[in-house]
Amino acid sequence: xxxxxxxxxxxxxxxxxxxxxxxxxxxxxxxxxxxxxxxxxxxxxxxxxxxxxxxxxxxxxxxxxxxxxxxxxxxxxxxxxxxxxxxxxxxxxxxxxxxxxxxxxxxxxxxxxxxxxxxxxxxxxxxxxxxxxxxxxxxxxxxxxxxxxxxxxxxxxxxxxxxxxxxxxxxxxxxxxxxxxxxxxxxxxxxxxxxxxxxxxxxxxxxxxxxxxxxxxxxxxxxxxxxxxxxxxxxxxxxxxxxxxxxxxxxxxxxxxxxxxxxxxxxxxxxxxxxxxxxxxxxxxxxxxxxxxxxxxxxxxxxxxxxxxxx
Numbered sequence: 589x590x591x592x593x594x595x596x597x598x599x600x601x602x603x604x605x606x607x608x609x610x611x612x613x614x615x616x617x618x619x620x621x622x623x624x625x626x627x628x629x630x631x632x633x634x635x636x637x638x639x640x641x642x643x644x645x646x647x648x649x650x651x652x653x654x655x656x657x658x659x660x661x662x663x664x665x666x667x668x669x670x671x672x673x674x675x676x677x678x679x680x681x682x683x684x685x686x687x688x689x690x691x692x693x694x695x696x697x698x699x700x701x702x703x704x705x706x707x708x709x710x711x712x713x714x715x716x717x718x719x720x721x722x723x724x725x726x727x728x729x730x731x732x733x734x735x736x737x738x739x740x741x742x743x744x745x746x747x748x749x750x751x752x753x754x755x756x757x758x759x760x761x762x763x764x765x766x767x768x769x770x771x772x773x774x775x776x777x778x779x780x781x782x783x784x785x786x787x788x789x790x791x792x793x794x795x796x797x798x799x800x801x802x803x804x805x806x807x808x809x810x811x812x813x814x815x816x817x818x819x820x821x822x823x824x825x826x827x828x829x830x831x832x833x834x835x836x837x838x839x840x841x842x843x844x845x846x847x848x849x850x851x852x853x854x855x856x857x858x859x860x861x862x863x864x865x866x867x868x869x870x871x872x873x874x875x876x877x878x879x880x881x882x883x884x885x886x887x888x889x890x891x892x893x894x895x896x897x898x899x
Contacts, residue, residue, distance in 0.1 A: 591618025593662055593673045593728075595684065596636065598627045603635055605780045606676045606733075608740030611640045613733050614674040615743065616705040621645055621665065621750075625658045629749070637747020639740070647752040654764045655680055659687045660755040666692055670727035674703065677732035678779075685730045695724020699834075701737035701857075716856050735779045736836035737857075778826060781809030784837045786828055786855070789815040790844020790865065790884065795822050798888050799843055805895045811835065813851045829854040843884045847872030864888070 592614035597604035607622075614620045622641035624632060626649025633644040645665060650657035658680075662673060666688070673688055675681040677699045689696035700722075702710035708723045709731055724730075757763070778784065785808045787799035795816065803810045812822035814829055828835055829851040840858035845851060847863075847870055855861075856875055863872045864880045864887050873879040880887055 592620050592671050593665055594620055594622050594641070595658055595662055595673075595675045595681070596622050596624045596627070596632070597676050597678075597681075598624070598632060600627050601631070603632060603639075604676075604777075605740070606678075606735045607636070608639045608742065609735065609738045610674050610676060610733055611636070612741045612743075613703045613731075613738045614672070615640055616703055617672050619643070620745070621671075623647065623658075623662050623665065625649060625661050626651075633747055633749055638742055638744055640743040640745050641747050642745045643748050643750055645750040645752050648754045650754070650757075651764070651767060653757060653761060654767075655684055655687070656757070656761055657755070659684050659691070661752055662688055663691050664752065664755065666728040672703075672707070673728055673730045675730065675732045677734045681732050685732045688728070689726070689730045692726065692728045692730075694726020694728045694730060696730045696732075697722055697724055698732045699734050700731050701734050703731055703733070712857065714853075716853050734834060734836070736834075775803065776807070776809045778809045778811060778828075779833050779835055781835070781837050783808035783839045783841070784811045784828075784835050784855070784858070785809070785841045785843065786811035786813065786845060786851075787816050787822065787843050788813040788845035788851070789819065790846070791816065791821065792844075793821055794885065798884065802841070802843070802888055802892055805892045806841075808839075808841075809835075809837075811855070813845055813848070815848075842872055842876075843888060845872050846870045847874070 594610045619642040621643040622636045623645045625647045629646045647661035700709040785803040811828045812826045817827045830853045834854045836857045839860045842863040861876045862878045863876045864884045868881045
């Protein structure tokens with residue numbers, strides 16, 4: 589018997605790391621059905637079983653129906669056998685979550701950082717300064733889980749395949765006539781990275797020479813403050829904070845970051861925080877595990893050299 593549904597995040601051939609986190613979080617409800625829309629079902633079903641999926645429900649892809657195929661696949665299962673639904677707290681996950689909550693007449697909790705067996709969930713709000721426990725009603729409550737908030741713990745399960753039929757488009761469906769996916773670079777995805785190197789206003793226009801070089805030396809993702817983005821030193825897709833993305837890496841390194849609440853709200857749940865700033869009174873030092881008061885243009889090149897030497 590299914591006790592929770594998880595919508596699989598994948599890029600076609602491989603699973604996104606957040607999928608393991610979703611299955612781990614949903615396991616508190618019992619057996620997990622992983623809903624896989626599109627992708628290489630034969631290859632991915634084995635990985636999903638290793639992560640803890642008791643059943644892998646496979647639905648055909650419908651790239652011309654943006655998000656609708658995923659919503660319909662999960663809805664068809666939950667309508668027949670109601671159970672909690674766990675999705676990734678991404679723009680698409682939150683959109684699908686809202687649609688499912690409306691269609692299934694159930695509540696929705698977005699951006700949760702933990703899920704409990706009694707149906708309550710933990711949320712970190714107001715810039716991660718307040719922790720709350722929340723609950724919603726309905727036979728199929730929907731949760732979107734913040735990537736990186738839960739550590740994936742694989743627990744092998746049968747992974748029994750279940751083929752879902754292709755569901756026809758409805759009269760109000762919008763069809764996508766063309767689609768150009770964003771090009772992914774060689775660096776880790778920012779929201780999934782174990783190490784993040786972020787630059788602030790203090791880096792100035794030396795972003796590639798300082799932040800990106802250190803990130804590449806560590807195999808890390810690149811992040812930025814809102815000031816750095818507004819000044820044109822970095823693309824908006826790398827912005828961390830209230831108006832950007834939230835990260836929770838094992839290690840966060842901030843270069844020239846002052847510590848405005850706008851930025852802190854998106855990174856202060858990192859396990860270890862290291863900062864370099866020439867202003868010893870910068871607010872970022874108040875939450876840092878290790879703070880270096882100094883010129884980042886002197887500290888970072890030496891750090892990169894030391895990393896190369898030790899390798």
